[in-house]
Amino acid sequence: MLKHIFKPCIQRAVAGIAVPALAVLGACTTSGTISEPSQNFNSRVSIIVIHHTTADFDDSLHVLTQPSSKPVSSHYLIPEPDDTSYDRTKLRVHRLVPEEGRAWHAGVSHWAGKNGLNDQSIGIELVNQTYCHRSTVVDEGADQPAGRICFFPDFADSQIALLVDLLGEIKQRHPDVQPTHIIGHADIAPDRKIDPGPRFPWQRLYRLGYGAWYDDETVIRYWEQFTQQALPLANVQSALKAYGYGIEVTGLLDQQTKNVLRAFQMHFRPSRVTSEATTETVAVLYALIDKYYPDQLDELLHVEDEPEAAPDPEPGFEASLDPAEQA
Numbered sequence: 001m002l003k004h005i006f007k008p009c010i011q012r013a014v015a016g017i018a019v020p021a022l023a024v025l026g027a028c029t030t031s032g033t034i035s036e037p038s039q040n041f042n043s044r045v046s047i048i049v050i051h052h053t054t055a056d057f058d059d060s061l062h063v064l065t066q067p068s069s070k071p072v073s074s075h076y077l078i079p080e081p082d083d084t085s086y087d088r089t090k091l092r093v094h095r096l097v098p099e100e101g102r103a104w105h106a107g108v109s110h111w112a113g114k115n116g117l118n119d120q121s122i123g124i125e126l127v128n129q130t131y132c133h134r135s136t137v138v139d140e141g142a143d144q145p146a147g148r149i150c151f152f153p154d155f156a157d158s159q160i161a162l163l164v165d166l167l168g169e170i171k172q173r174h175p176d177v178q179p180t181h182i183i184g185h186a187d188i189a190p191d192r193k194i195d196p197g198p199r200f201p202w203q204r205l206y207r208l209g210y211g212a213w214y215d216d217e218t219v220i221r222y223w224e225q226f227t228q229q230a231l232p233l234a235n236v237q238s239a240l241k242a243y244g245y246g247i248e249v250t251g252l253l254d255q256q257t258k259n260v261l262r263a264f265q266m267h268f269r270p271s272r273v274t275s276e277a278t279t280e281t282v283a284v285l286y287a288l289i290d291k292y293y294p295d296q297l298d299e300l301l302h303v304e305d306e307p308e309a310a311p312d313p314e315p316g317f318e319a320s321l322d323p324a325e326q327a
Helices: 002-015 057-065 157-173 202-207 216-228 233-243 255-268 279-292 294-301
Strands: 047-052 076-078 121-126 131-134 148-151 182-184
Touching: 047 157, 057 076, 076 157, 121 157, 157 202, 182 255, 216 279, 233 255, 233 279, 233 294, 255 279, 279 294
Parallel strands: 047 121, 047 182, 076 121
Antiparallel strands: 131 148
């Protein structure tokens, strides 16, 4: 019976005869699909991640679009001026992956309690030929080089202007992206990434309406407070976690904490990247919490009382123990 229903419908469509919207159960072909918009949905996109490429436009485009043993991609690629590999006279934003698609740009990543951010983010690559030199000097007693030194070129105004326009368009399509969810690759993968680096103009971006930044007066207030009474490192780790970073609260200045502090400082205090919880760094962090997550502020400022010291044992107590137990 369905065959007899659909056949005349197809014949009328071919003949150019309009089919009523509700005819034949409302859909003879896909063009007959009825739209009944629901209010119960949101965008899959909640995060925008900004990267730099370290390579020129031509090499970046090849890496981001061609198959390889370790394929990567991003949704957008923005060239920089004076790049001899870019063959256009005017800079343009290049779309590589549709926004509804899943670009492979975030890798192993974490932000705001979520892992594997490719599923819920848009990746934007800016051509910026940052490079690092790894030391050939080996630490005494170690089997690897002592470290590296990195060089970060400025981002051109024309490049940032294209980015701002693009962010405006993305925000129109995905209005649920919060200011604290416009972040860098280093923020979501601080153990292995440094982009977009300390020269990226996060504060300028904020002043143009995109991303998060702190208020100077609030930083001063917390700086005065923490100068008098420093917070335990566990509180600082908890505040970094509350802001969005993937960090385990250990109370120790371990490697994961140094990595996160470095990423935070490159984003919010690039003039002094120390990987340490300096008083000004902690003041900036709490100013951001105060501004964007004020409901968590009291808990993050609360300092646990130190446990009371155990009373001294009674005289002769240790001597009464078995030597094996004392060991």
